[in-house]
Amino acid sequence: MRYDVNLSILFTELPVLERPAVAKKAGFDAVEFWWPFAEAVPATGEVEAFEAAVRDAGVRLVGLNFFAGDMPAGDRGLVAWPGREAEFRANVEIAAGLADRLGCRTFNALHGSFPTTPAALENLRYAADVAAEIGATVVVEPLSAAPDYPLRTAADALAVLDAAGRDNLALLADLYHLAVNGDDLDALTAHVDRIGHVQIADAPGRGEPGTGDLDLTGLLAKLEAGGYQGFVGLEYKATVFRDGVPDFDWLFGPKDNT
Numbered sequence: 001m002r003y004d005v006n007l008s009i010l011f012t013e014l015p016v017l018e019r020p021a022v023a024k025k026a027g028f029d030a031v032e033f034w035w036p037f038a039e040a041v042p043a044t045g046e047v048e049a050f051e052a053a054v055r056d057a058g059v060r061l062v063g064l065n066f067f068a069g070d071m072p073a074g075d076r077g078l079v080a081w082p083g084r085e086a087e088f089r090a091n092v093e094i095a096a097g098l099a100d101r102l103g104c105r106t107f108n109a110l111h112g113s114f115p116t117t118p119a120a121l122e123n124l125r126y127a128a129d130v131a132a133e134i135g136a137t138v139v140v141e142p143l144s145a146a147p148d149y150p151l152r153t154a155a156d157a158l159a160v161l162d163a164a165g166r167d168n169l170a171l172l173a174d175l176y177h178l179a180v181n182g183d184d185l186d187a188l189t190a191h192v193d194r195i196g197h198v199q200i201a202d203a204p205g206r207g208e209p210g211t212g213d214l215d216l217t218g219l220l221a222k223l224e225a226g227g228y229q230g231f232v233g234l235e236y237k238a239t240v241f242r243d244g245v246p247d248f249d250w251l252f253g254p255k256d257n258t
Helices: 016-026 044-057 087-103 118-132 154-166 176-181 185-194 216-225
Strands: 004-007 028-034 060-065 106-108 135-140 169-176 193-198 231-234
Touching: 004 060, 016 028, 016 044, 028 216, 028 231, 060 087, 060 231, 087 106, 087 118, 106 193, 118 135, 118 154, 135 154, 135 193, 154 169, 154 185, 169 176, 169 185, 176 185, 176 193, 185 193, 185 216, 193 216
Parallel strands: 004 028, 004 231, 028 060, 060 106, 106 135, 135 169, 169 193, 193 231
Antiparallel strands: none
8 A cells, every 4th residue: 555644634743834844754755735725725925835845845745635614613625615616616726736736636625514505516526627637536525523514424425426427526535534433444345446545544533553443454455455556645643753743653663773
């Protein structure tokens, strides 16, 4: 499996622009981000500074979320948010340009805590069509700990993808969220051809693999055997640190300090 590190949940003790270089130093060649700006359409200088930080670090951006609103306040996406269609579509254009320049080909479109309306499906189709212009995929993610968020299981997300009807729409299989929501993780192998990205954290707790009860090694092996060849995003809350930053001995093995 190829692993990337999510720099919107890991290394958050550092400023955003410093995280790609520290991830590279920690041993990663690939990274992903939630939308790394405060606004859907950030200033050009902010975008350029972010691009430079990724390029200068020598890492590949493999996943990027569209703007999801005020995440700390509980917002979980604009796709289905009534009245914010123009904002969402403007963000899609900015994200596509940024991703194209950095070689990123996977976008995460968080649904939002609203019902799936015809307007929401049109937003997804719009995002998929823009992404198709650069050969990219738009993934849709079930979430936990968001009471009004309507996509809780893989089946929920797949139903939305079917309704939207675009070939470059896929499932983001976050094994932590699906497990917390009680989904059947073993059944994911039946949909492996529809999975566009995988993310992991252990459950309960959302910590590193080995801190909870999930057999993440076994689950990833089943997905790989079923044909999944994409990246696995590390989207967990670190509990073990070394020199003030997350420690990855669980993945790379203990460091030789001799």
